[in-house]
Amino acid sequence: MAPKVLISDELSDAAVQIFRDRGIEVDFQPKLGKDKEKLAEIIGNYDALAIRSATKVTEKLIEQATNLKVIGRAGIGVDNVDIPAASKKGIIVMNTPFGNSITTAEHAISMMMAVARQIPEASASTHAGKWEKSRFMGVELTAKTLGVIGAGNIGSIVCDRAKGLRMKVVAYDPFLTEDRATQLGIEKVELDDLLARADFITLHVPLTDATRNILSAEAIAKTKPGVRIVNCARGGLVDEAALAEAIKSGHVAGAAFDVFEVEPATESPLFNLPNVVVTPHLGASTSEAQENVALQVAEQIADYLLTGAVTNALNMPSVTAEEAKIMGPWIKLAGHLGNFIGQMTNEPIVAINILFDGVASTMNLKALNSAVIAGIMRKFNPDTNLVSAPVIAKDRGIKISTTQQDAAGAFEGYIKVTVTTEQRTRSVAGTVFSDGKPRFIQIKEINVDAEIGADMIYTTNKDVPGVIGTLGGILGENGVNIANFTLGRADQGGEAIAVLYVDGRPDEAVLDKVRASGKFGQVTAMHFDVN
Secondary structure, X not given: OOOEEEEOOOOOHHHHHHHHHOOOEEEEOOOHHHOHHHHHHHHHHOOEEEEOOOOOEOHHXXXXXXXXXXXXXXXXXXXXXXXXHHHHOOOEEEOOOOOOHHHHHHHHHHHXXXXXXXXXXXXXXXXXXXXXXXXXOXXXXXXOEEXXXXXXXXXXXXXXXXXXXXXXXXXXXXXXXXXXHHHHOOEEOXXXXXXXXXXXXXXXXXXXOOOOOOEOHHHHHOOOOOEEEEEOOOOOOEOHHHHHHHHHHOOEEEEEEOOOOOOOOOOOOOOOOOOEEXXXXXXXXXXXXXXXXXXXXXXXXXXXXXXXXXXXXXXXXXOOHHHHHHXXXXXXXXXXXXXXXXXXXXXXXXXXXXXXXXXXXXXOHHHHHHHHHHHHHOOOOOOOOOOHHHHHHHHOOOEEEEEEEOOOOOOOEEEEXXXXXOOOEEEEEEEEOOOOOEEEEEEOOEEEEEEOOOEEEEEEEEOOOOHHHHHHHHHHHOOOOEEEEEEEEOOOOOEEEEEEEEOOOOOHHHHHHHHHOOOOOEEEEEEOXXX
């Protein structure tokens, strides 16, 4: 029986035809995504679901998807898909991470030009029969300083286009190395320096806990008087109310926003302010981009249904079905190792070395590499998947190397990840035990045997009496239950570490109490996806 695909959002006729040409039954209902009840009634009849942004794939909908094997999102954002729920149900979630990068970058440049020359207001005035030439005095882009927050895939394209406009480009990005900055022909700076120097600021980062309100009231106050701010990335990166006040006061000369904290945006503090250009999330809305991502997602879904090939999956590595049975636990381990290093590292990463020992060295190293890199970079870019991670790392100028060796030491095989930044080198190693469970076996060259749980605490300290009691006492007094407590030290009286698996994510206030004890150097809460 031929597999069945439901397309519940607008997709091009060419994309629909791809399924038909490959012998896949297609049900094309482009308005269905807006009817949640009807979608839930019929979703159980399909093997695959192709969507854009209108369809909301909630946990409730996934419960009804009894036959669904794959969800394909035409575009990069998957905010409308409950990925954890899909993962638990064994449903692969794919996206198309690179199909609309140029379109989004071009929109940001267009918005910057529009706000520089007050084009929308001037157009409206002229349409109204006025001729207010002296009212709309603009500024040139040539020789101005553009501050780019986020120099990844889209941000780097913006940098390139801005250089073509003869702008001076400075960029802030935790992953941007000096070598990559030189390659792009831009200057790498810290955020405060960017705020103080930029005539225009444009944002190109995902919305995470670290980037939410990255342009807060405090940050906006540090900007150069007369700055113009462009956001075509994600709503929530800029405090809209604070920006509105800065525009009213005259400190900020204008803004151009394509995205808003609440969408659809029917109201915003920025609406109806002078020299504020707003568009309804049009960053990826060109015929070329929409066609590209539609064709890509159709090919990806068809490949998976017919051959089992997995491409651009957010919750599964690109491996064959045969490899997946053996490699599953090792891929989880690789992701955990990368995630550990990623949560520990806030500086630009220069190089990543991945050592595969013994049985690990005989596996699909591309998939294992991707899992490590995705784990590292997901802290800064949650949209990173196992396919896009190496490309993104390369674009950032990060040097990736791998080493293979025959079994050495007490384990049948293990993986060791070493990350080099401009300040330090960190390493973590792990293996998979016979029960199929990944374990950390070495951190910072100190041997440990740590079970990996969803919520963990990592500490460093000097090897002196009383540390265990202090740590356990503070956590116990504050209701943090310890499921597993692992210790390790380099030498007697030297550096020591502790890795705790705890029941639930601890509050930062509790960790502050641990830090205040004066017995610990580093105290970090970590979270791992162990499903």
